[in-house]
Amino acid sequence: MTDQPSQRRFLTVEQAAEELNVKSSLIRGLITSGELRAIQVGGRGLWRIGLQDLEDYIADAYRRTAERIAAGELIDEGESDGE
Numbered sequence: 001m002t003d004q005p006s007q008r009r010f011l012t013v014e015q016a017a018e019e020l021n022v023k024s025s026l027i028r029g030l031i032t033s034g035e036l037r038a039i040q041v042g043g044r045g046l047w048r049i050g051l052q053d054l055e056d057y058i059a060d061a062y063r064r065t066a067e068r069i070a071a072g073e074l075i076d077e078g079e080s081d082g083e
Contacts, residue, residue: 010039010048019054030057 013031017024028047030036037053040046068074 008051010050011054013038013047013049016049016054020058 013024013027017027031038036057038047038049
């Protein structure tokens with residue numbers, strides 16, 4: 001046993017949604033589309049997202065956004081209800 005505080009390794013769908021400030025349904029959609037890696041655990045198949053998987057998704061989203069900006073494809077339409 002170590003003296004370091006334990007760091008959470010996995011997030012629930014709701015926690016990941018809160019982290020990205022989006023709705024849980026968007027996170028579920030990202031999981032089912034394969035854009036965001038996740039695992040199902042337990043008898044009821046609850047989804048869990050690894051912290052590193054969420055960080056990887058965020059880094060990839062930044063990369064894709066930068067590419068779209070450089071290509072002149074990104075149009076700022078304003079924010080709409082977190083999605």
